[in-house]
Amino acid sequence: MRTTVRVYWRLLRAGFQRQSAYRLAALGGLVANTTFGLLKVAVLFATVRAAGGSLAGYDVGRMGTYVWISQAMLGSVNLHGRTDIAERIKDGRVAVDFLRPLDVQAAEITTEVGRSLFALIPRGLPMIAIGAVVGMAAPESAAAYPLGVLSVLLGIVISSATAYLVGVAGFWLVETRGLQVCYMVVSGFLAGLFVPIQLFPRWLLLVAHASPFPSMMMYPIEILSGRVGLAGALALLGAQLAWLAGVGGLGQALTRAGRRHLEVQGG
Amino acid sequence: MADGIALRARLRPYAVVLASRARSQTSYRANFALDLVSSLLSGLVELAEVWVLFHAVTRLGGLDFGQILLVFGMADLAFSLANMLFGHCDRLPTYLRAGTLDIFYLRPQPLLLQLVTSDISLRRLSRAAVGLVALVAGLAAGDITWNVGTVALLVISLVSGIATFAAMFVWAGGLQFFLVEGEEMTNAFVYGGRYAATQPASVWSRPLKVVFGYFFPMAFTGFLPAVVLLDLPAPAWLPAWLGWCGPLAALWAWAMALLCWRWGVRHYRGGGG
Numbered sequence: 001m002r003t004t005v006r007v008y009w010r011l012l013r014a015g016f017q018r019q020s021a022y023r024l025a026a027l028g029g030l031v032a033n034t035t036f037g038l039l040k041v042a043v044l045f046a047t048v049r050a051a052g053g054s055l056a057g058y059d060v061g062r063m064g065t066y067v068w069i070s071q072a073m074l075g076s077v078n079l080h081g082r083t084d085i086a087e088r089i090k091d092g093r094v095a096v097d098f099l100r101p102l103d104v105q106a107a108e109i110t111t112e113v114g115r116s117l118f119a120l121i122p123r124g125l126p127m128i129a130i131g132a133v134v135g136m137a138a139p140e141s142a143a144a145y146p147l148g149v150l151s152v153l154l155g156i157v158i159s160s161a162t163a164y165l166v167g168v169a170g171f172w173l174v175e176t177r178g179l180q181v182c183y184m185v186v187s188g189f190l191a192g193l194f195v196p197i198q199l200f201p202r203w204l205l206l207v208a209h210a211s212p213f214p215s216m217m218m219y220p221i222e223i224l225s226g227r228v229g230l231a232g233a234l235a236l237l238g239a240q241l242a243w244l245a246g247v248g249g250l251g252q253a254l255t256r257a258g259r260r261h262l263e264v265q266g267g
Numbered sequence: 268m269a270d271g272i273a274l275r276a277r278l279r280p281y282a283v284v285l286a287s288r289a290r291s292q293t294s295y296r297a298n299f300a301l302d303l304v305s306s307l308l309s310g311l312v313e314l315a316e317v318w319v320l321f322h323a324v325t326r327l328g329g330l331d332f333g334q335i336l337l338v339f340g341m342a343d344l345a346f347s348l349a350n351m352l353f354g355h356c357d358r359l360p361t362y363l364r365a366g367t368l369d370i371f372y373l374r375p376q377p378l379l380l381q382l383v384t385s386d387i388s389l390r391r392l393s394r395a396a397v398g399l400v401a402l403v404a405g406l407a408a409g410d411i412t413w414n415v416g417t418v419a420l421l422v423i424s425l426v427s428g429i430a431t432f433a434a435m436f437v438w439a440g441g442l443q444f445f446l447v448e449g450e451e452m453t454n455a456f457v458y459g460g461r462y463a464a465t466q467p468a469s470v471w472s473r474p475l476k477v478v479f480g481y482f483f484p485m486a487f488t489g490f491l492p493a494v495v496l497l498d499l500p501a502p503a504w505l506p507a508w509l510g511w512c513g514p515l516a517a518l519w520a521w522a523m524a525l526l527c528w529r530w531g532v533r534h535y536r537g538g539g540g
Contacts, residue, residue: 028451035455038475039463043320043327046470050324178301185309194316199323 007102008110015114026122029075033127037071040194041134047199056198057227061137065225066196068131070217075123076116076156077216078163079191081183084108085167086176089258098259105164105248105255112160139226147233148224154240159216161247162187168251171258186211192218198227212243280376281384292389302390310347310397314339317465328467333408334497335467340402341421342464342489345428347395353433355386356440357457360450363443369537379437379528409497420492420511427513428488434520435460435483441527444535460485469502476504484516 044063048055058066085108088094097104139145166183170176188194190213197208197218208214219236222228228236293299317339321332330338359382362368371381411417439453446452456478463471463479468490471479479485486505494501495510 022448024446024449025451028446028449028454032451032455032459035459035478036462038472039459039466039479042470042472042475043466046328046467047320047324050327055323175298178298178305181302181305182308185305185312189312189315195319200319201322204319 008106011107011110012114012117015111015116016118017114018111019115019118023122026119029119029123030126033071033074033123034130037067037127037130040067040071044195056196058196058198058225059137061135062225062227063196064131064134064136065138066192066221068127068134068136069221069224070193072120072124072127072131073152073155073217073220074193075119077191078112078116078159079184079187079193079216081163081166081180081187083112083163083167085164086170086180089167089170090174090176095262098262103252104259105168105251108167109157109160109164109251112163113157116156116160137225139224141226141230143230144223144226144233147230147237148220151220151223151233151237151240154237154244155216155220158212158240158244158247159187161244161251162212162216164251165247165254168254168258171254171261187213187216190214191216192221196221212247215240215243281380285384285387288386289389299390303393306390307393307397310343310394313343313465314397314401328469329500329502330467330469333405334493334499335405336401337405337409337497338467338489338493339465340398340400340405340489341424341428341492342398342461342485344395344398344402345425345488346432346461346464347391347398349429349432349436351388351391351395353383353436354388354391356382356436357450359440359443360447363447363535366537368535372537378532379440382440383437405493411496417496420495424488424492424510424513427517430517431484431488431513431520432461434517434524437524438520438527441524441529441531444531456483464488464490466490468505473504480505484520487513487516 041064044067045060048058048060048063053059085094085104088097094104097107100107139148163183166176166179169179173179190197190208190211192208192214197205197214200208208218215236219240223233223236292302317335318332320327321335325331327335359368371378371385374381406421435457439450439457442453443450460479460483463475464485468476468480468486476486487509491505491507491510492513493499493510494505494507499507501507
């Protein structure tokens with residue numbers, strides 16, 4: 001048991017360190033996230049003001065929290081669907097992964113989460129700092145902070161586990177680019193990347209809630225902006241755990257089925 | 268006459284490459300269909316992002332949904348077409364890392380022209396269709412007095428919009444020689460520019476007006492011509508007569524793009540090997 005924990009801890013650290021090598025990329029991400037953040041502030045604040053100061057539970061302060069926390073999470077939550085596992089399935093290297101005494105799915109997700117956690121430092125923290133200057137609302141209860149942080153972590157893991165599903169579809173499809181592009185287009189929209197999903201018309205809100213995407217980004221924001229109270233926060237965390245169990249279980253099943261199905265091309 | 272033939276002979280290699288790229292994309296039918304669908308989907312989702320806001324409030328930045336459709340349609344159609352023709356300049360960092368850019372140096376043709384004509388993304392036609400439909404809907408919904416002037420403004424703005432977005436891709440490409448792995452830095456203004464161009468510029472703060480109104484002339488691709496076409500009140504810092512200045516904006520964007528490209532190419536020392 002202890003060795004297993006140690007191996008995954010090392011994988012997490014390896015992912016973290018790997019990401020830390022790309023300094024200029026981190027700076028680029030920072031510029032991009034800030035620019036998009038300021039554009040979102042302009043249009044969303046105007047929307048709240050046009051609605052008379054409050055819209056679906058968002059006033060200007062909470063909308064500020066929404067904008068800057070969503071920008072802070074953007075570098076860590078996988079809303080593009082690209083994964084290493086997709087590449088390794090395509091070129092057959094995954095056969096070596098199966099020889100290792102590690103669970104392929106758990107190892108892949110752990111490494112990805114390690115990279116995402118690093119990204120929170122150069123991309124996440126500056127966004128929170130900008131938000132604090134430009135203006136964002138704090139939740140009413142101090143308990144929202146630990147719950148919110150837990151929710152952010154769950155969101156990151158859920159996004160890695162869901163993007164993993166796109167990757168392992170490659171056991172059957174070989175070329176998963178089309179699926180990945182569809183994931184990229186749909187996930188950002190339904191996760192509430194450009195517009196909080198509570199602004200959606202009812203039918204679209206139901207579609208969003210029927211997908212794992214809001215649990216990647218929207219739920220943590222609802223907790224940290226204080227749009228939901230403590231009871232609501234616990235309910236959202238419960239929903240996140242359920243989604244994690246769902247996509248995680250599906251990923252495990254697909255990995256096993258894919259292993260039986262795997263044909264490595266070439267010799 | 269002889270000049271015409273010489274020109275044709277010089278353009279022929281480019282045409283051959285483009286035709287072969289187009290053929291190779293359409294030869295895998297199922298894959299091409301899927302590409303068209305995903306490209307259509309991305310256009311639709313971008314439109315939905317705008318629609319959702321106007322579903323929540325009826326007017327935003329002094330525009331109603333019909334009016335923003337015109338802004339979105341002009342800007343997005345111009346962006347999609349520029350993206351189809353110039354979007355692969357984004358792949359320059361990959362060429363730089365792999366050292367494959369050096370192949371272009373072996374041919375007796377200008378580098379930028381080779382890069383631009385090295386590919387054409389036909390799948391983006393379906394995205395352009397979304398912009399076109401939005402544009403037509405916006406024109407139909409708007410209260411426009413049709414005369415030679417309005418038609419001319421529409422055509423001028425579309426052409427200069429395409430040129431402006433194309434310049435953005437070239438500008439970003441030129442800076443990749445320095446950035447390589449920091450490509451997201453230019454994405455902020457190329458794709459952030461697209462996002463900005465489809466918004467009512469009247470909601471922007473003053474710094475945003477400087478960056479996306481003038482420095483990267485995004486407001487000239489949709490919002491400003493729409494202000495003239497629909498006779499809307501112009502916001503502060505962006506007077507209505509600027510609606511006619513799309514070609515100037517395109518010239519400015521290309522001047523900046525070519526300068527950055529030249530600067531980048533001079534900086535480049537080859538991929539090694």
